Amino acid sequence: MATRLEWLADHPQHSDTFAAWIHRQFHYEYAEQPLVDWQREFAEGQHNGDWKCLIALDGEQLLGGAALARADLASRPDLGPWLACVFVSPEARGQGLAERLIEGICAQAKAAGAGKIYLHTQDKHAYYAKRGWTLLEGFTAWEKQQWLMVRNL
Numbered sequence: 001m002a003t004r005l006e007w008l009a010d011h012p013q014h015s016d017t018f019a020a021w022i023h024r025q026f027h028y029e030y031a032e033q034p035l036v037d038w039q040r041e042f043a044e045g046q047h048n049g050d051w052k053c054l055i056a057l058d059g060e061q062l063l064g065g066a067a068l069a070r071a072d073l074a075s076r077p078d079l080g081p082w083l084a085c086v087f088v089s090p091e092a093r094g095q096g097l098a099e100r101l102i103e104g105i106c107a108q109a110k111a112a113g114a115g116k117i118y119l120h121t122q123d124k125h126a127y128y129a130k131r132g133w134t135l136l137e138g139f140t141a142w143e144k145q146q147w148l149m150v151r152n153l
Contacts, residue, residue: 008053009046028142064088066101110153
């Protein structure tokens with residue numbers, strides 16, 4: 001069966017799993033937030049517009065996802081929307097899934113009227129630069145170098 005992209009809001013049974021993957025992958029961002037609190041916030045975010053998540057499914061198996069976030073960087077409340085929570089499970093990598101998810105989120109942001117979309121990354125700025133994202137600035141957060149990037153839609 002071909003991998004398909006669908007909105008997490010239509011598959012809420014996968015919300016806690018994906019939220020747990022994100023909590024683990026980006027553990028430094030969630031150091032102050034217990035997993036159960038994040039899972040609740042993320043699940044609510046599927047309906048209140050805070051974390052609109054697109055997921056990749058193979059049958060009913062969750063392979064990855066990416067979110068269109070209203071806010072994703074406390075120090076920059078002036079910016080948004082954001083590409084956030086990009087994650088593909090290790091066994092599903094190398095098939096272009098992340099790129100499909102990113103393009104799906106960008107298309108959703110554009111359809112919602114956004115002219116630009118932002119992201120921040122610790123170590124993937126070269127990956128995003130190859131895909132049309134421009135570096136706005138470097139900054140330090142979570143005791144690490146981070147990169148703020150933008151893409152015109």
